[in-house]
Amino acid sequence: MGKTVTIVRNVMEANERRAAKLKDFFAERRILCLNIMSSPGAGKTSLLERTLADLKNEFRMAVIEGDLQTDNDARRVAATGAQAVQVNTEGGCHLDGSMIEDAIEVLNLDGVDILFIENVGNLVCPAEFNLGEDHKISLLSVTEGDDKPEKYPLMFHISSVMLLNKVDLLPYVDFNLETASAHARKLNKDIAIFPVACRTGEGLSAWYDWLRAARAAKR
Amino acid sequence: MGKTVTIVRNVMEANERRAAKLKDFFAERRILCLNIMSSPGAGKTSLLERTLADLKNEFRMAVIEGDLQTDNDARRVAATGAQAVQVNTEGGCHLDGSMIEDAIEVLNLDGVDILFIENVGNLVCPAEFNLGEDHKISLLSVTEGDDKPEKYPLMFHISSVMLLNKVDLLPYVDFNLETASAHARKLNKDIAIFPVACRTGEGLSAWYDWLRAARAAKR
Numbered sequence: 001m002g003k004t005v006t007i008v009r010n011v012m013e014a015n016e017r018r019a020a021k022l023k024d025f026f027a028e029r030r031i032l033c034l035n036i037m038s039s040p041g042a043g044k045t046s047l048l049e050r051t052l053a054d055l056k057n058e059f060r061m062a063v064i065e066g067d068l069q070t071d072n073d074a075r076r077v078a079a080t081g082a083q084a085v086q087v088n089t090e091g092g093c094h095l096d097g098s099m100i101e102d103a104i105e106v107l108n109l110d111g112v113d114i115l116f117i118e119n120v121g122n123l124v125c126p127a128e129f130n131l132g133e134d135h136k137i138s139l140l141s142v143t144e145g146d147d148k149p150e151k152y153p154l155m156f157h158i159s160s161v162m163l164l165n166k167v168d169l170l171p172y173v174d175f176n177l178e179t180a181s182a183h184a185r186k187l188n189k190d191i192a193i194f195p196v197a198c199r200t201g202e203g204l205s206a207w208y209d210w211l212r213a214a215r216a217a218k219r
Numbered sequence: 220m221g222k223t224v225t226i227v228r229n230v231m232e233a234n235e236r237r238a239a240k241l242k243d244f245f246a247e248r249r250i251l252c253l254n255i256m257s258s259p260g261a262g263k264t265s266l267l268e269r270t271l272a273d274l275k276n277e278f279r280m281a282v283i284e285g286d287l288q289t290d291n292d293a294r295r296v297a298a299t300g301a302q303a304v305q306v307n308t309e310g311g312c313h314l315d316g317s318m319i320e321d322a323i324e325v326l327n328l329d330g331v332d333i334l335f336i337e338n339v340g341n342l343v344c345p346a347e348f349n350l351g352e353d354h355k356i357s358l359l360s361v362t363e364g365d366d367k368p369e370k371y372p373l374m375f376h377i378s379s380v381m382l383l384n385k386v387d388l389l390p391y392v393d394f395n396l397e398t399a400s401a402h403a404r405k406l407n408k409d410i411a412i413f414p415v416a417c418r419t420g421e422g423l424s425a426w427y428d429w430l431r432a433a434r435a436a437k438r
Binding site: 039040041042050063068070072091093120121122123124125141143144145147148149150151152154166168169172173175199 | 385
């Protein structure tokens, strides 16, 4: 296993170098870049659909969509009028810096204020690969259970924001917002936590205020 | 990247050798081994709690619980009276053959009819690592969306069974059972599909009948 570990570290180091260059690229252009991560089906695309529609008169936004297969999500977010490019990992479990390099060659980023990257649906591997983003954003659906921050600690440790999605389903599931929030804050005392329902729009104004502040900090 | 690919292939080949030995081990002892996989929070542990309780007078069952962190799940299934051992991957995104080798040294498998392996919550990576199991079982919660078989095709391509869990929440979510089933059958025409609600017990009798048939085929 010694050799394997060395090789894995080289892959990670190569990715870190790419991520550092991407960070510089976004900084020079004053683009706020956000890396959105969650389990499959927690609502990343729904969050983007809402956000792109509700803030379209306020910011110029673009999206990089990551999925194993299909361009369903790029088509969904493009329907809001935003620029979107789909990256298919062909089975790969996370996005890495080289995929973002390819995607930004396709996008026209002139004048873009916010670039959203929707990572592959996976609460484990994407957490280990920086993409040059300003912030990592994690979504947890209340249907997944309030023990998930404790069981998948790295994801919540490295995220600036945890969105607790699908709170419209709280009456029908066993999920304690306080328990999930306490676990997340134990891993990361500064994490911003927003209970939302992307289907109904409930709670999104707090997320939008966070976005405005993060965007302002980037100017 | 050429070197990386070679090393990854060696890791996969080493795992395949381990999985083949485990398969022989389970065959000699007539143990039905099932590898249960899903996204985080889709209900793997709840399925096991129900199954272990409902069939405890019919079969001797044991469980290997895989998680990044915590032994919560092993404690939950052990509460049913079943033998359980927790494997913590310490951040690793899937179980592999060497972890199963370690776990079966701890378990007393004398007279065990069915060994359940609950994999790490992840719809991507666990699909690539055989563990010597007779069947792969995938769970999809209806809260995750009916597009998941299309977007995570390998998982459903290799599974003998797809359990569509949390059907008690169908009135509150946008999920079409026919759409999800059609996508899964396109990937794998022989897949057995069982809509269930592990919280209420709804639909589990069809899953138990499948288990009885799979167990009988192993004698």
